Every structure is written in structure tokens, then in C-alpha cells.
Amino acid sequence: MIIKKRTKPIKLYKFEALFRRLDLEHPKRQIASETYAKSIAGYRGERSLDFPLSFLPEQKYHILHDLRLNDGTHFFQIDCLLLSSNFMIIIEVKNITGTLIFDSIFNQLIRINDNKDETAFSSPVVQVNRQVEQLQKWLKLQKFPSIPIEPLVIIGNDKTVIKSTEKEKSQNLSQFVLPYYVLPEKIKELEDRHTTHLLTDECHCTLSNQLLLKDTPLEFNILQRFYISESDLIKGIQCTNCKLFSMHRTYGTWVCNRCMATSKNAHLQGLRDYYLLINNTISNRQMNDFLHINSPHITKHLLNSLRFKTIGTNKGRKYVLNFDFE
Known part of the structure; x- marks a missing residue:
């Protein structure tokens, strides 16, 4: 068994x-x-x-x-x-x-x-x-x-x-x-x-x-492990087709500036990357910066739609990221 x-x-x-x-x-x-x-x-x-x-x-x-x-x-x-x-x-x-x-x-x-x-x-x-x-x-x-x-x-x-x-x-x-x-x-x-x-x-x-x-799984911070700065990371949303970080939001859909591929949920991979590389909580401003989203309103809508648990209030509110990796 x-x-x-x-x-x-x-x-x-x-x-x-x-x-x-x-x-x-x-x-x-x-x-x-x-x-x-x-x-x-x-x-x-x-x-x-x-x-x-x-x-x-x-x-x-x-x-x-x-x-x-x-x-x-x-x-x-x-x-x-x-x-x-x-x-x-x-x-x-x-x-x-x-x-x-x-x-x-x-x-x-x-x-x-x-x-x-x-x-x-x-x-x-x-x-x-x-x-x-x-x-x-x-x-x-x-x-x-x-x-x-x-x-x-x-x-x-x-x-x-x-x-x-x-x-x-x-x-x-x-x-x-x-x-x-x-x-x-x-x-x-x-x-x-x-x-x-x-x-x-x-x-x-x-x-x-x-x-x-x-059982106590080992906590592993990969940026610290290899002395890599967060500023060294490529930011933005990666295209699901050509893999360039070149997607922008248009009428509720992510569109690649390079190959014109579209996706409804390309931002999810970006949030997973943030969780894996940086932290398990994220603010509206941090998501804007990491995924290069220009609209705080869009960011708030995306985070709320995922129904993540929140901590803090108003400008101090953060969303607790939770993903299944199995």
C-alpha cells in the first residue's frame, strides 16, 4: 500500500x-x-x-x-x-x-x-x-x-x-x-x-x-541558492505559442504582440512562476510589476476571480497563492 x-x-x-x-x-x-x-x-x-x-x-x-x-x-x-x-x-x-x-x-x-x-x-x-x-x-x-x-x-x-x-x-x-x-x-x-x-x-x-x-519537506529558495537577484528575472507574460514574453490584455484575452496567439489564462503561468521563484503571497502592485500589467483594475479582477485567500486590507492586501503541482 x-x-x-x-x-x-x-x-x-x-x-x-x-x-x-x-x-x-x-x-x-x-x-x-x-x-x-x-x-x-x-x-x-x-x-x-x-x-x-x-x-x-x-x-x-x-x-x-x-x-x-x-x-x-x-x-x-x-x-x-x-x-x-x-x-x-x-x-x-x-x-x-x-x-x-x-x-x-x-x-x-x-x-x-x-x-x-x-x-x-x-x-x-x-x-x-x-x-x-x-x-x-x-x-x-x-x-x-x-x-x-x-x-x-x-x-x-x-x-x-x-x-x-x-x-x-x-x-x-x-x-x-x-x-x-x-x-x-x-x-x-x-x-x-x-x-x-x-x-x-x-x-x-x-x-x-x-x-x-x-515528514518535513525542505524549503528551497532557488534565487538565494544560486545568488540570483529578482531583478535578473524576465518579467511579463509568456506567450503559450512562441514563448516570448510579449502578451498584452485586449478585451479579456491575452494576445501575443509577436505571433498574435491568444489565451484566456496565460497569466496563471506567470503567477505560478512568481510563487515558485519569489513568494507565496502577492499584492496588486507586485503582480502589475512582475507580469507587466498596466491596469491595477485588471490585476484586481484577475486575482479576485481566482478566489485566493487574502491577508491584510486596502493597500496592504495580499493574495495567498495556492497551486497544485501534482
């Missing part, structure tokens, strides 16, 4: 909004693009779990994707958590192409790409083992009974080659690191190992609900 489903991370929407409104020649665009590429690869890697997890008995496992919990000292993030009445599984997903060499001496992951270039990453084995310790600490803090927690590192790309620096340790490594398509068989192996029923059905459900309740 999926208790928390996987959704597209809000940070990916923020990157997409940034790229819409950042000049192609902006000095921070390249580094933002590289970070986005890593984030989208990670998301695709996590999605590789969907098929193997679909083989699990629905009532036997509670599945929670993308959890962020606090162990009392630090926050920690789990890509996927499987909870049964007998044990738990923490899954850390890596979607890295090329040849991966797990170096157990220096606790590094070394990637060799097609050009034979080597890149070092922190060890996901160390990472997932730390998550086990933190989850155990969290369970104790929440006064839940102790339950075995198994760590797994799943490689989300079936073309990735997995190796170890020490042949004698490869067998041990294979107990923790495996390609995504053998996950059902690995879970069956763990089931055979953990046969003691430790959680009642009630405790099983209570624990799942508490995990969901304590």
Missing part, C-alpha cells in the same frame, strides 16, 4: 520556472542547469522503483516515498521506505551512468564515464547506513518498538556497471547494492530472514501515519 506516493519534487518546478525567466546568457544559468540535470536524473532513478515495487503484496507493505525526518538533532532524507510488520527497508537510489566502483577503503563511489574520466562521489553505502542509525533514533524518540531496518542502495540505470575495488568484498557489497530490476527477489530474501511478527496491525498503521505526519 502506498502511504506517500512519489510526486515530482517542487524543486524541479522551481528550476523550470527559473529557466523560463532567466536570460540564456546569464552567468548563473550554466551551474543551475548542471544542478537541475542531477536533480532530474535522481528523480528518474527513483521512478525506476515503481515497476519492481508493484510486485509487492499491497497489504503487506506500507510504502513511503521521499521522506524527510528529524532525529532530534539532524534532518535526514529517505528516497523510499518500506515498512512491514517484521522489518523495514531503507532504499537509497542512485541513477549514475557509466561504471561505478565502490571503494570500501576510502568510502568513495568512483564513476568512470565513456571518456574514461573518473569522478568521486560520497559513498551511498555509508549514506544509507547513517540513515538506518537516524531512523532507529527517530523510532526511539517517537516511542515506537525497535524493529530491524535493512539498508539497500539501488542503481536505477540497468546499463550501469557495478564493481568493487576488492574482489573479496564484492560478495558482501552485493548484499546492499543491486540493480533495480532484482529488487523483488531481494525483498523476498529479506522476508525469509525476518520471520518474527513485531508490529501489530494497529501499530503498523500508526507508525506509517506518524512517518507521514512528521
Whole structure:
């Protein structure tokens, strides 16, 4: 049973909004693009779990994707958590192409790409083992009974080659690191190992609900992250056809000055961009400035028609933006 489903991370929407409104020649665009590429690869890697997890008995496992919990000292993030009445599984997903060499001496992951270039990453084995310790600490803090927690590192790309620096340790490594398509068989192996029923059905459900309740998504300000000023953003309403920021309002319709395409609701994307990049509240004046609308009357009409919650009164009134990104 999926208790928390996987959704597209809000940070990916923020990157997409940034790229819409950042000049192609902006000095921070390249580094933002590289970070986005890593984030989208990670998301695709996590999605590789969907098929193997679909083989699990629905009532036997509670599945929670993308959890962020606090162990009392630090926050920690789990890509996927499987909870049964007998044990738990923490899954850390890596979607890295090329040849991966797990170096157990220096606790590094070394990637060799097609050009034979080597890149070092922190060890996901160390990472997932730390998550086990933190989850155990969290369970104790929440006064839940102790339950075995198994760590797994799943490689989300079936073309990735997995190796170890020490042949004698490869067998041990294979107990923790495996390609995504053998996950059902690995879970069956763990089931055979953990046969003691430790959680009642009630405790099983209570624990799942508490995990969901304590999940704390990371707040991510993308402009601050890349030291980009709000003044660097391209303002206006983007044409739904030619993608230029060249639409103006004529008789209740947005019309592109360049290609003459029309739209009734092109301003919605602009408000979403404002929400993703700047703030979750907006005033009449701020909307006028960000979307280049010359009429405060039109802006007020558009905001009121969307029935957003308001805070403040008169000139201090702001609208609380609310969008569904699933």
C-alpha cells in the first residue's frame, strides 16, 4: 500500500520556472542547469522503483516515498521506505551512468564515464547506513518498538556497471547494492530472514501515519541558492505559442504582440512562476510589476476571480497563492 506516493519534487518546478525567466546568457544559468540535470536524473532513478515495487503484496507493505525526518538533532532524507510488520527497508537510489566502483577503503563511489574520466562521489553505502542509525533514533524518540531496518542502495540505470575495488568484498557489497530490476527477489530474501511478527496491525498503521505526519519537506529558495537577484528575472507574460514574453490584455484575452496567439489564462503561468521563484503571497502592485500589467483594475479582477485567500486590507492586501503541482 502506498502511504506517500512519489510526486515530482517542487524543486524541479522551481528550476523550470527559473529557466523560463532567466536570460540564456546569464552567468548563473550554466551551474543551475548542471544542478537541475542531477536533480532530474535522481528523480528518474527513483521512478525506476515503481515497476519492481508493484510486485509487492499491497497489504503487506506500507510504502513511503521521499521522506524527510528529524532525529532530534539532524534532518535526514529517505528516497523510499518500506515498512512491514517484521522489518523495514531503507532504499537509497542512485541513477549514475557509466561504471561505478565502490571503494570500501576510502568510502568513495568512483564513476568512470565513456571518456574514461573518473569522478568521486560520497559513498551511498555509508549514506544509507547513517540513515538506518537516524531512523532507529527517530523510532526511539517517537516511542515506537525497535524493529530491524535493512539498508539497500539501488542503481536505477540497468546499463550501469557495478564493481568493487576488492574482489573479496564484492560478495558482501552485493548484499546492499543491486540493480533495480532484482529488487523483488531481494525483498523476498529479506522476508525469509525476518520471520518474527513485531508490529501489530494497529501499530503498523500508526507508525506509517506518524512517518507521514512528521515528514518535513525542505524549503528551497532557488534565487538565494544560486545568488540570483529578482531583478535578473524576465518579467511579463509568456506567450503559450512562441514563448516570448510579449502578451498584452485586449478585451479579456491575452494576445501575443509577436505571433498574435491568444489565451484566456496565460497569466496563471506567470503567477505560478512568481510563487515558485519569489513568494507565496502577492499584492496588486507586485503582480502589475512582475507580469507587466498596466491596469491595477485588471490585476484586481484577475486575482479576485481566482478566489485566493487574502491577508491584510486596502493597500496592504495580499493574495495567498495556492497551486497544485501534482
